[in-house]
Amino acid sequence: xxxxxxxxxxxxxxxxxxxxxxxxxxxxxxxxxxxxxxxxxxxxxxxxxxxxxxxxxxxxxxxxxxxxxxxxxxxxxxxxxxxxxxxxxxxxxxxxxxxxxxxxxxxxxxxxxxxxxxxxxxxxxxxxxxxxxxxxxxxxxxxxxxxxxxxxxxxxxx
Amino acid sequence: xxxxxxxxxxxxxxxxxxxxxxxxxxxxxxxxxxxxxxxxxxxxxxxxxxxxxxxxxxxxxxxxxxxxxxxxxxxxxxxxxxxxxxxxxxxxxxxxxxxxxxxxxxxxxxxxxxxxxxxxxx
Numbered sequence: 001x002x003x004x005x006x007x008x009x010x011x012x013x014x015x016x017x018x019x020x021x022x023x024x025x026x027x028x029x030x031x032x033x034x035x036x037x038x039x040x041x042x043x044x045x046x047x048x049x050x051x052x053x054x055x056x057x058x059x060x061x062x063x064x065x066x067x068x069x070x071x072x073x074x075x076x077x078x079x080x081x082x083x084x085x086x087x088x089x090x091x092x093x094x095x096x097x098x099x100x101x102x103x104x105x106x107x108x109x110x111x112x113x114x115x116x117x118x119x120x121x122x123x124x125x126x127x128x129x130x131x132x133x134x135x136x137x138x139x140x141x142x143x144x145x146x147x148x149x150x151x152x153x154x155x156x157x158x
Numbered sequence: 159x160x161x162x163x164x165x166x167x168x169x170x171x172x173x174x175x176x177x178x179x180x181x182x183x184x185x186x187x188x189x190x191x192x193x194x195x196x197x198x199x200x201x202x203x204x205x206x207x208x209x210x211x212x213x214x215x216x217x218x219x220x221x222x223x224x225x226x227x228x229x230x231x232x233x234x235x236x237x238x239x240x241x242x243x244x245x246x247x248x249x250x251x252x253x254x255x256x257x258x259x260x261x262x263x264x265x266x267x268x269x270x271x272x273x274x275x276x277x278x279x280x
Contacts, residue, residue, distance in 0.1 A: 026243070027217060030241065031193075035195065061214060066221070069218040069222050
């Protein structure tokens, strides 16, 4: 048994963002190293010290709790990441286009506080509220992609 | 009333419920940031063995407390060398500590009154 083996066992039970996983594993490594050092100072050999440290650490229990803490909203996060930008893009569409389907002049558009509000919500809400960054990025991509598609599409009279 | 296993699980639940309070109290009293291993050892020593659980379970709790703004962390040590993530209590954490200590005292007082009443009747 090695510390790397213990960390591999832990890693196999986690499904986290890469950055979170790296930090968690580095923190656990530091813990195990400190525990081994302390056990060796008490007279245990390397193998016994590591076995004791791993047993006291509780890899299975820790993995379960870490996953629950870092997993975010689960499926709901994916749904929100897709639904939010669609709703915001629809709202933006109604602000950008006049009732007769023509595009509002860009100066008039920028004078509408609702446009700024929607842009701010689309930018900040995923960043501040989504536990996992990749869902925030997906939300941004969908929103801005839809916005460009709707506005550009209308502009070329699809 | 309960089997030994039941009492063990009850004690485990009580420990889980008080870990946040214990961690906040410890960090509020120390002048230096502490990493997870130090926290575990200090909790065990100060509680004279009462706070003794699977050591890895401290980390999900610390991470959750950091997300709630009760703690903040930073890494000590240069990249490539042995680095440790250390934690300090925030102002929000200190306010939570005060609130939980008040709640704990109220709970304790209630239990003392209750248990005192039980002994008086018998």
